[in-house]
Amino acid sequence: MPDLANERQFPPSETNSTPKVQLDDVQLTLNASSGPVEILRGVNLTVASGETVAIVGPSGSGKSSMISLAAGLERPTSGQVRLLGQDLAPLNEDGLARLRRGRVTMIFQSFHLLPTMSAFDNVRAPLEISGFEDADELARQALDDVRLSHRLDHFPGQMSGGEQQRVAVARALACSPEVVFADEPTGNLDTETGAHVADLLFDIAAKRRAALILVTHDSDLANRAGRVLTMQKGVLS
Template sequence: MTSPSENPVLSLSDAALSLDGNAGRIEILHAISLDVNRGETLGLVGPSGSGKSSLLMLMGGLERATAGRVTSLGHNLSEMSEDALARFRRNHMGVVFQSFHLIPTMTALENVATPLELAGHRDAFDRARDELDRVGLAARADHYPSQLSGGEQQRVALARAVAPKPDILLADEPTGNLDSTTGAQIIELLFDLRAAHGATLVLVTHDPAVADRCDRVLRLRDGRIDSGQAGAAA
């Protein structure tokens, strides 16, 4: 278990999220307060529609809290412009989705190198090759996403997420589109990469076995952290 930190990597204070829909305002998250410590692995679990992915999006600044505060590495994400948020994610966060979100017209190598190039790294392609080798895809570097299996595409997505050596790694059901065997391999790789880069990992999952690998697990229900976990959420 990771020891408490006085300076959490992520901190949410009464954070809420509501969105406008055809039927009016929809309340998605309610007064979420929690800290995530440096180097910690945190699993987010709960039934479909409980708000797990929405909470992850708040942590990554991909959704803006409509109330409360979301702080990452000392920066209030709610007060940052879209451009500043994009730069912050580029420099400090890696995000892995259930869908791979690879650029179809780019090779595996180019997909991994692109965020490094945007960040101004002159050795972008060398670092990208190293990460592809780390995920076992050195021989597939020049292949396009359409030429790769689902598991291979997710390996490329993982390599792209960790190549900039992010402080925070956010993963939203990264095995959701994969068979169980391939999914298990991806989870093993995800935890190995997190450890190798020393990143803090927040992982949304439906799989209890995956959640059990995390230092801490939070269960969401109806947009709230289960009251029985109130102590663990602080």
């Protein structure tokens, strides 16, 4: 099997002190039928390795849009986004995918597990795409970390919401990423299950020294982060 990990882009300028995520005066304006809508208005953010940052704010304030921009899933109208020290502006879709590969992962509110794959395969597939030779072992370990080693062969449809989100956490953290983006990771879970998933997320992120940026409405979850920022009408403070 070719070593796909070699395809990852490591900018020559990146050092240990380089911020993992950096947004400079980022603006995002969308064109609606009623006219332009300003989603983000000059957002600045810097997140270092191992740091945990929670973004809170009302619905529609631009939290999820900001996280999508920071992960390279969307492009800003103006301003600069740097991920792992790399300016995202000149990268095309495949360049962005290669940059994220094995180093940047996402956790979604609605899990986005592949419904036709078992829990084990859901965790293993991104590892294989990223070129990890020991994908099987890493996937097993990650599912063990979220206490789902007994559910390896179960499909998402056979698991509860909490279990599915634990699989999503395992999938996001199995490759020991440098940056984890989590968009409402406990939004679809009850309080007890949400707290459990949050414990796992923070524990494993700390163990693997990942930069964790999470968007949440849950103040308890936000307060567990090292830094809490508020998004209000497209302005981060």
